[in-house]
Structure formats: structure tokens, C-alpha cells
Amino acid sequence: MYRGIAVASGEENVINKVIVSVPASTANLGPGFDVFGLALEMRSTYTVEVLSPGEKWSVHFEGMGADVLNEKGFKFVSEVMDYFERAESVHLPPLSINVHTGIPLTRGLGSSASAIVGLLSCFEVMMNTQLDTGKVLKYAIAIEGHPDNVTASLVGGFTIAASDRSEVAYMKVVPQNLKVVVTVPSSFLSTKKARACLPDMYSRRDAVFNIGRASMLSACIFSGNYDLLSFALHDRLHQHYREKLVTGFREVSRAADRAGAYGSFLSGAGPSIAALAEPAKAEKVAKAMQKAMIELDAEAETFVLDISAQGVILQTVEDENA
Known part of the structure; x- marks a missing residue:
């Protein structure tokens, strides 16, 4: 047909x-x-x-x-x-x-x-x-x-x-005045493997935590007020369990925060690490994230991307x- x-x-x-x-x-x-x-x-x-x-x-x-x-x-x-x-x-x-x-x-x-x-x-x-x-x-x-x-x-x-x-x-x-900085390791990580490490059950406390943060993140993005992004990007459902599969997650995240990013997170199932930043600070954040990987002797490439x-x-x- x-x-x-x-x-x-x-x-x-x-x-x-x-x-x-x-x-x-x-x-x-x-x-x-x-x-x-x-x-x-x-x-x-x-x-x-x-x-x-x-x-x-x-x-x-x-x-x-x-x-x-x-x-x-x-x-x-x-x-x-x-x-x-x-x-x-x-x-x-x-x-x-x-x-x-x-x-x-x-x-x-x-x-x-x-x-x-x-x-x-x-x-x-x-x-x-x-x-x-x-x-x-x-x-x-x-x-x-x-x-x-x-x-x-x-x-x-x-x-x-x-x-x-x-x-x-x-x-x-479509968020305005926001860049996404992404550090992409040379190593692979399949979604199947990243999902396999997650628990089947979560506590009410963790569920409520994520509902609050997800709601706050939505409000920040839709309103264009990014002051609370660093608070809103926190998670208890998947990132904690996947950290062990991702080289440098904590180090790169801390480097992004110190360089002035609004906050950072695991990109999808990983192993890439992403940060949200205002355009004027994006290059500085990218250099800090890339430096953190170099100090770990981990091969990676960092991109500053538009939405x-x-x-x-x-x-x-x-x-x-x-």
C-alpha cells in the first residue's frame, strides 16, 4: 500500500x-x-x-x-x-x-x-x-x-x-538564557546496564523528595527564574545508584558548581555529565569540568551546547x- x-x-x-x-x-x-x-x-x-x-x-x-x-x-x-x-x-x-x-x-x-x-x-x-x-x-x-x-x-x-x-x-x-555543558567520557554505558542497578522499590521519603524537586525544577524552567535550580536538580531515584558506573561524576559535578553552574546532573543513564549555566559562564564551567576529568586521567570531551x-x-x- x-x-x-x-x-x-x-x-x-x-x-x-x-x-x-x-x-x-x-x-x-x-x-x-x-x-x-x-x-x-x-x-x-x-x-x-x-x-x-x-x-x-x-x-x-x-x-x-x-x-x-x-x-x-x-x-x-x-x-x-x-x-x-x-x-x-x-x-x-x-x-x-x-x-x-x-x-x-x-x-x-x-x-x-x-x-x-x-x-x-x-x-x-x-x-x-x-x-x-x-x-x-x-x-x-x-x-x-x-x-x-x-x-x-x-x-x-x-x-x-x-x-x-x-x-x-x-x-x-524553550528555556531562554541557558546553556547546557556536557562532558562526554570516551567510555560507553548501556541504558540496560544503568537500569539494572536501580532498585525495584523506593521509600515514601525518597518519592516525596523527588516530587518536590521535580516540581520545583519545572517551575524554574517554565518561569525562567533559575535561582533555585541548584536545589531543584537533586535526585534520590537513580543518580545515587548509577554513580559507581560513571567515572568522575562527583568530581566533575563539584567542578561545575565551583565554576558557577546552576547545577549538574547525570545525562540520561550516563556516562555523560551535564550542567546548566548562564551563557556568560558556560565556557568557564566547561573548562572546569574538562579539567576535572583530566585530573582523574579519564579521557573525555566537553561541549557547550545550545538548547x-x-x-x-x-x-x-x-x-x-x-
């Missing part, structure tokens, strides 16, 4: 090429476990083009982690494609899929979420001629398993997302002779 853009009676323009740019994201931001996401201006690009009937579909990666992805990424793409075809009851035509990865893999910056959003967006536009954000978000959450990263990558900004089997809801705001106001950026090419 193939669909195109109806432009007039007896005529049809068929989208035969889709280019989608998707931002990285940092999730949790301390207390907002599996709920908060923040889109970052660090992007991967997905170019999907329809091949001639009978040609075999292909996948090629370049950029960060391309050697690993060209070896193992085919399976991941196939799984996303299979989910989309089942959910939509369609059969995608043969496709050429080229990915330029600008997001470090398995570092807590939403690389898998970005890939899921990018691929689903390409498939959705190619088959249905427009991007249905609600539908893509629902599918992405079903594949990823939690809404934080995929929501931020899809719509941009700071997002609060919640979902169950039948409903997905989110709110978004991405826009999530998916889409470009299509139509075949007017179809």
Missing part, C-alpha cells in the same frame, strides 16, 4: 526523498526520571530515498560511531521499520537509508531515541505525506520504552512527558512525474 500527495484530479506528486535532522537530548535532569527531556543542538541527519521496484533496500552510516553502526545498525533500522509497517498496516517500498550521526553513541545523549524519531519521521512522511507528531511520538515511546528522550528530540525544547498504553501527553517550553528550540527539521523531495 503506497500513498502520495494528491494535487489535482488525476495527478499525484509522490514524495521519493525525505531528509530529517533530529537533535540529541539529555533526559531526567536530576529528579525527572523518565519524564523530563531537553533537546540539544547536536544533530544526526537521516536521508531516506525510494529505490526502483526490485532493488534491495540499503542502510549506510557515517559520522560518530559509524564503524559500529555499519556492523550492527541494520538490525536496529529493521526493527523500527517492522514496527512502523505493523502499526500502519503498510508495506514500505525499497529504500536507501543514509545516516550521518552527530550524536555520540551510548553516552546518555539520546542517540537511540534520536534514531527512532528520525526513522519514524521519514517513514511517516514518505507514506502519509505529512508529519503526524502525535502518532510518531506514540510509536517512538512504544519502541524506546520511555517518553523522555524521544519527546525532546521530536518537538524540541524542555519537555515533560507522560504516557500509558492508550494516551501520551507532553508540555514544552534546540525545534526538534525534527524536515525536508522532502517530490517526483512530479509519478
